[in-house]
Amino acid sequence: MERLNSRVQLLWIGRAVVVAALLAGVAVAIDRFAIPVDPPLIAAVVVVAAVLGTVHAVLRFRRWRFEIQDDALFLVRGVVTQVDTSVPYVRLQHTDTQRGPVERLVGLSSVVVYTAGTRGADIRIPGLRPERATELREQLRELAAESEATDAV
Structure with missing residues (x-):
């Protein structure tokens, strides 16, 4: 992970x-x-x-970790309340990269993954180098497109 x-x-x-x-x-x-x-x-x-x-x-x-699995994005996070999340690629709507002023100051970026089904269902992966955030966003976009194409067949 x-x-x-x-x-x-x-x-x-x-x-x-x-x-x-x-x-x-x-x-x-x-x-x-x-x-x-x-x-x-x-x-x-x-x-x-x-x-x-x-x-x-x-x-x-x-505690914070994530993994690109075959069929889903898997996240492990939380201190007091520990949360393990699995987001199937077929549920991904779109992804964004974000860099606020403080994040830019320390050279970091975040990826925000928006999911289908519920209002405000988004997942934020913070603390990524900007290059890694862009790479991850594109990788998730491609996996979501592949999953949608496979699901349509």
Whole structure:
């Protein structure tokens, strides 16, 4: 099974640090405008949030894998709730590559796979090098077309 690029951990850890900083801002606002809060308590909450977010990011990276199988795209992901997903190629509608500003900054991209059947049924494969994302998108498009042609016969 293929793993994500290790730089995706930087994005996920960065997100955890931003959330911890926002939490600090909320705690300071509560201290200033509502209830006095002990500064060491604020610091402890922020540190715990940053550490837990970092641990979650590392565990998430270790778990996240995907594989192009003969008849389906198979994904394994999740930390607290572990999810194994099999998406038959015949259910694929289309695929996109996405690169947000932060992803571009660290040289990563994502592939989004849209499936048939339900509203909003899409799967995002993050943390890919742009070349790999383009290659994967095209590979999935070809497999979906082959599957549709085979299913029509």
